[in-house]
Amino acid sequence: MRRPLVTDIDDLVARLRAAFATGRARPLAWRREQLTRLRSLFTEHRGDIADALYADLRKPRADAFATEIDFPVREIDHTLHHLDGWLRPRPVSSGALAGLPDGSTALTQYDPLGTVLIIAPWNYPVQLLLVPLVGALAAGNTVVLKPSEVTPATSALMARLVPQYLDTRAVAVVEGGVPETTELLAQRWDHIFYTGNGTVGRIVMRAAAEHLTPVTLELGGKSPVFVDRDVDLARVAARLAAAKFRNAGQTCVAPDYVLTDPETAPALAAALGAAVEALFGPDPRSSQAYGRIVNERHFDRVAALLGSGTTAFGGQTDRADTYIAPTVLTGVKPDEPVMQEEIFGPVLPIVEVAGLDEAIAFINDRDKPLALYGFTENETTRRRLADETSSGGLGFGLPMAHLRVPELPFGGVGESGLGNYHGPHSLATFSHRKARLDVPLR
Structure with a gap:
């Protein structure tokens, strides 16, 4: 044509x-x-x-x-x-x-x-x-x-x-x-x-x-995830990794960063590493289930964010193949580059907060996100996230799943x-x- x-x-x-x-x-x-x-x-x-x-x-x-x-x-x-x-x-x-x-x-x-x-x-x-x-x-x-x-x-x-x-x-x-x-x-x-x-x-x-x-x-924007303490981290990590790293992270409604307490953060990072290996094997680059960054311009932008925090796992890159491995960053500070823009790639920062109050304040200090996700069994926590934050959509227990319900508005x-x-x-x-x-x- x-x-x-x-x-x-x-x-x-x-x-x-x-x-x-x-x-x-x-x-x-x-x-x-x-x-x-x-x-x-x-x-x-x-x-x-x-x-x-x-x-x-x-x-x-x-x-x-x-x-x-x-x-x-x-x-x-x-x-x-x-x-x-x-x-x-x-x-x-x-x-x-x-x-x-x-x-x-x-x-x-x-x-x-x-x-x-x-x-x-x-x-x-x-x-x-x-x-x-x-x-x-x-x-x-x-x-x-x-x-x-x-x-x-x-x-x-x-x-x-x-x-x-x-x-x-x-x-x-x-x-x-x-x-x-x-x-x-x-x-x-x-x-x-x-x-x-x-x-x-x-x-x-x-x-x-x-x-x-x-x-x-x-x-789009930076869609946050709040992970409460005392949740099943293996299950949380499996669902979080599947959502974050689909399409090599290039999804507008994907989880952008995680907020959790200092005691939960290292255990969650380890569970995410195991979840990524279960999804893509020990070498995601060779997996038929893992994609690539769309072009070199977007590769350069995402790769430049890898210097924030500490790399818990991943971080491997190949510009010629526009490959960036599924990556989790820990110890990320709010003023680091990875927290200044929507990532739109396979990089997941974990930011430590003292608890729910600090997490809500952190979310509300930033632009209203396309989605907010929570992993918690506490009904009061769910209600507070629903009532005290503003986002395009709110999902508990399974990120990005609200898109599957045609009677729910997406925006x-x-x-x-x-x-x-x-x-x-x-x-x-x-x-x-x-x-x-x-x-x-x-």
Whole structure:
């Protein structure tokens, strides 16, 4: 597929706007058909998708299937099963109509927004491009998809497959880098959905402000983990390592750092070492289950963080292979480099705190994270973490698992994002909830 020239983008957006104006995307039958076709794209090209992800990220095949194919298919299935009910107009209570003539009715209904732009990142370049598309199609919009140029094999595959399966008069893919993205952001949209970092998120928001375009910003940040004393450290370490080191740590909602007391910290580090060996063997570099950093620029950034604290295990690197071993750092101080930015790589610092009070203060002194995770059996501790901190999501006992529940909204707060999606929340994001009041003339 030929990459659109920058000068083609005006015409492309105009064509999609014209298609929306004809009502092409509004019928429920059309929406369901597009979602069913999108499902077929995943199921009929599992191998192609996995191959592209391996070429771009050395993503293990099992991870590719689980996170980039099966996850979106479950999202589609859930949406298809519930879509009719989600779209049904909702009446307000009759008591709210007091003072209006008898026979008056009031309800809310979802209307599609129009023509929307979805900009995806490179770390989960299929899931984070096409799961938002599920909501945009379910809501009845026309859509432009912008895959990440950092993962060129996946971008090219999406540009080839999407027109084969979806209505080309309503859905388009624009490949490219900064010039194409800049031109796309110069257009007038009815919604922009961006997943990525805060620096680009600010650029997206400034561009959207020119047209008063609403935005969803799925960003990231340093998602903390609180590990209480007297928990089963072997179980905690197994679950923590599996979440942290999936996709070589390149997950926006991955655990970023651990807060625990000085007595627990060394035992937790040892348990994490055993958990990593159970996941990837004694040499993760040779494991088919362990990926690589996406490119040398990101490798250099993450490798520069390895000097913080003391290396409990890991720390091996190979720039030519963009390999960084699963690494745990102990004795990390709050002002060290690894604590100044989102790590977005396979490095897990352990920061010692005296207890829960200090942990809550530590979390609240920093930007609101995309997620907060806790390992504790104490109900008071759970309640305090829920009530005394702010985060996009909160999970106890199993990091990143809240993404699997389609009825839970996924999104950030403050520096970690704006808006949310998944399941019915995707439909709401890409719709306008319109108020309707009918008053009889008699």
